[in-house]
Structure formats: C-alpha cells, structure tokens
Amino acid sequence: VIWMTQSPSLLSASTGDRVTISCRMSQGISSYLAWYQQKPGKAPELLIYAASTLQSGVPSRFSGSGSGTDFTLTISCLQSEDFATYYCQQYYSFPRTFGQGTKVEIK
Amino acid sequence: QVQLVQSGSELKKPGASVKVSCKASGYTFTSYAMNWVRQAPGQGLEWMGWINTNTGNPTYAQGFTGRFVFSLDTSVSTAYLQISSLKAEDTAVYYCAGGTIAVAGYDAFDIWGQGTMVTVSS
Numbered sequence: 001v002i003w004m005t006q007s008p009s010l011l012s013a014s015t016g017d018r019v020t021i022s023c024r025m026s027q028g029i030s031s032y033l034a035w036y037q038q039k040p041g042k043a044p045e046l047l048i049y050a051a052s053t054l055q056s057g058v059p060s061r062f063s064g065s066g067s068g069t070d071f072t073l074t075i076s077c078l079q080s081e082d083f084a085t086y087y088c089q090q091y092y093s094f095p096r097t098f099g100q101g102t103k104v105e106i107k
Numbered sequence: 108q109v110q111l112v113q114s115g116s117e118l119k120k121p122g123a124s125v126k127v128s129c130k131a132s133g134y135t136f137t138s139y140a141m142n143w144v145r146q147a148p149g150q151g152l153e154w155m156g157w158i159n160t161n162t163g164n165p166t167y168a169q170g171f172t173g174r175f176v177f178s179l180d181t182s183v184s185t186a187y188l189q190i191s192s193l194k195a196e197d198t199a200v201y202y203c204a205g206g207t208i209a210v211a212g213y214d215a216f217d218i219w220g221q222g223t224m225v226t227v228s229s
Contacts, residue, residue, distance in 0.1 A: 001169075034215035036152075043202055043222050044152065049215035087152055091206075091213055095168040096142070096154040 002026055002090050006099030012107040017078045021102045023088035025069040032092035035064055035073045038101075039084045047086075048073065078104070109133035111203050113220035119227050124191040127223045129203030136184035137161050139209055142216060143177060143188050144202040155201075158186060193227045200224050 003026035013019050023033065031051040036044040046055045048064035051071055061076045075082055083106055088099040114128040129141065143155040156167040158177040165177040176189045186203055200222040206214025 032213050036216075038152075043219040044204075044216075045219070046215055046217045049208060049217070055217060089152075089154075089215070091215055094166065095156075098152040098154065101151045 001095060002029060002093060002097055004088060004090060004097055004099045006088055006102055008102060009100060011102055011104045013078055013104060014107045015078055015080055017107075019075045019078055019104060021073045021086055021088075023066075023071045023073070023099050025071075025090060028068045029090045029092035031067045032090060033064075033066070033071050034089045034091060035062075036087045036089065037082075037084045038087065044087065075104075109207060109218055111205065111218055111220035113201075113203060113223045116224040117226065119193050119225065120229055121193055121195060121227055123193050123227075124189060125193060125225055127188045127190075127201050127203075127225070129186045129188070129220050131184045131186070131205070134207055137181055139205045139207050140214060141177075141179075141186040142204045142206075142214075144204055144216075145199045146202065146222075147196075147199040150199075155188075160186070190225070193225075195227050197225060198227050 005024045007022050033051045035048040038044040047058050047062050052064045063074045065072050085101050085103045087101050112130045117125050119125050137160045140157045142157040145153045155171045158165045163179050174191050178187045202222050203220040204216035205218045206216050208217050
C-alpha cells in the first residue's frame with residue numbers, strides 16, 4: 001500500500017493569495033498523481049492529472065508539479081470559488097489511495 | 108455529454124441491504140473501468156475498489172470484502188454497488204467514478220457520479 005501524507009490539513013488564506021499544498025508518497029509513483037477539488041455537498045472534480053496536466057476547463061491559476069514521491073498543487077491567485085477541500089490521489093498502483101485532504105478556508 | 112448518474116438517497120435499518128446504481132452515458136461503457144469511493148460524514152475520500160467493465164471482474168480494497176459487491180448490467184450501461192448486513196458505520200456518501208482519460212490502465216477519475224447518501228439507522 002502506498003501511503004500519502006498531505007499537508008497542511010487546513011489552510012487559511014485570503015483572496016488573491018498564492019497557496020501551495022503538498023503531497024508526499026511513501027514510495028515513488030512516477031507522475032501518476034491527480035488533484036481533486038471538492039465543495040460541500042458535491043462530488044470531487046478533477047483538477048490535475050499526471051502530476052502537472054491541467055484537466056480541460058480548469059483555470060490556469062491551478063498548477064501541479066513534482067514526480068517520484070513529492071508533489072505540489074499551487075493556486076497562483078486564490079479566487080472566492082477556490083475555497084474548498086483539495087485531495088491528492090495516486091493511481092500508480094492498487095489500492096488507489098487519497099491524501100487526507102486540505103481545507104482551504106477564508107482567512 | 109459524458110456523465111454518471113446515481114440512484115437516490117437511501118435510509119436503511121441495520122442488517123438490511125442496499126443497492127446503489129450508477130448509469131453511464133455519453134461514452135462507451137465498456138471502454139473504461141468503474142471505481143467506487145466512499146466518504147463518511149465529515150471525512151475524506153476512501154477508494155473501495157473497481158470493476159472491469161469488459162469482464163465484470165471486481166477488485167475490492169481491504170476493508171471492503173465480504174459485504175460489498177460490485178456488479179454490472181452492460182445492456183443499460185449501469186454499474187451497481189450492493190452492501191449487505193448494513194451497519195451504522197456504513198453511513199456515508201458513495202460515489203462511482205471513472206477515468207475516460209485512462210492510459211494503459213492508469214486512470215485518474217475525470218467523471219464522477221453525484222453521490223448517493225446511504226444512512227443506516229434504527
């Protein structure tokens with residue numbers, strides 16, 4: 001099983017801020033990492049796959065980087081609609097695993 | 108458009124069974140695997156397993172063996188999750204999710220059902 005450590009669990013930020021979320025794997029996963037955004041009462045939505053590929057329709061203020069064991073999601077200029085919970089997920093091996101989540105709240 | 112539509116919320120008593128459906132449209136159902144993900148109230152996402160939509164072969168994550176069954180009806184492009192002997196701790200939102208951008212079996216989940224809330228309470 002590949003364990004994932006996502007940090008921070010809670011991030012307080014203001015509109016316009018640049019924020020970063022980290023995801024660290026217990027073993028290398030090449031670039032088989034995805035990032036999802038989830039808003040209350042809604043299904044998760046894919047933001048980034050293959051560590052750095054932006055899903056169609058996702059604003060360019062979202063970006064992903066990393067490979068192997070260390071990955072980062074960056075939101076360059078936080079907008080009001082970005083306040084949500086973010087999850088990383090590895091799809092390199094079974095079982096698929098998710099990070100614990102990062103809630104981005106208004107400061 | 109490509110979408111997954113799940114069945115509605117369920118309220119069940121402990122010991123009962125429930126069957127959640129997930130109907131796919133907008134793509135060839137048998138082209139991509141179907142995954143199931145659980146989210147307990149206030150908690151994170153937990154991958155339950157997946158089913159090969161070509162062969163019907165299911166794979167269950169640890170903790171989801173025995174009482175959980177994935178199945179298909181390819182004639183109506185629908186996947187099912189059945190949970191038997193329900194317990195209070197099964198109370199959660201259950202999502203189906205697929206990866207239409209999959210490459211060589213590596214699939215991030217780009218399509219999700221809207222979720223089905225299953226509440227187990229006496």
